Amino acid sequence: MYPMDNKRILALSFLIIALAIGYYLVIYIPQKNQELLDLQKQQLQQQAALQKQKQQQATANRKALTICLDQARASYNVAWRADCRDEGLLPSGCNEASIKLSFEDYQKQNHLSGTQGFAAYAKYINQKMSLCTCNLPVVLSNAANNDLQQSRNTCFKEYPQD
Numbered sequence: 001m002y003p004m005d006n007k008r009i010l011a012l013s014f015l016i017i018a019l020a021i022g023y024y025l026v027i028y029i030p031q032k033n034q035e036l037l038d039l040q041k042q043q044l045q046q047q048a049a050l051q052k053q054k055q056q057q058a059t060a061n062r063k064a065l066t067i068c069l070d071q072a073r074a075s076y077n078v079a080w081r082a083d084c085r086d087e088g089l090l091p092s093g094c095n096e097a098s099i100k101l102s103f104e105d106y107q108k109q110n111h112l113s114g115t116q117g118f119a120a121y122a123k124y125i126n127q128k129m130s131l132c133t134c135n136l137p138v139v140l141s142n143a144a145n146n147d148l149q150q151s152r153n154t155c156f157k158e159y160p161q162d
Contacts, residue, residue, distance in 0.1 A: 058162055065159035072151035080144050081132055089134035098128045 081099075084090045106121045107113060136144065 061159045061161060065155055065161065068155035068159060069152060072148060072155060075151065076144060076148040077129065079147065080136065080141075083136050083140045083144065084132075084134040087134070087136065087140070089136070091131060091134065094132035095128065096132060099125065099132060101125070101128075 081090070081096065085096075090096075101109075101124075103118065103121050106124065107117055110117055110120075135141075
């Protein structure tokens with residue numbers, strides 16, 4: 001075997017150090033950077049999915065709140081008319097059956113299909129409802145208004161908005 005002199009040992013040491021630095025710079029650091037990038041990408045995807053889920057929940061809450069508030073208003077109108085009827089205060093032009101006419105039945109009566117006639121239906125119902133109201137005594141109107149406010153508050157509690 002060849003004797004190992006100091007020059008060869010020094011050269012071999014530099015070669016080993018150079019290889020270690022090369023490995024660190026060329027393989028180890030890029031691999032760690034890629035892992036970090038992959039982790040950041042995964043976190044961004046999770047955040048995007050969470051944001052999408054929150055948006056969907058917010059949309060569902062808005063729709064549910066609208067339905068709840070519409071139901072509260074409809075119940076209020078029914079109760080108001082019932083109080084008017086009970087007090088004998090409904091106007092003679094009130095046709096309560098016409099208020100209960102569904103959109104589908106309105107379309108059938110007027111030979112419409114799809115969404116045709118929705119604006120006309122809304123106008124029709126509003127006109128009919130305006131004929132079926134009265135000025136209730138303060139005690140009854142306050143009770144109806146309080147019930148409506150409680151129903152609205154319940155809707156906002158059940159379907160909070162951001």
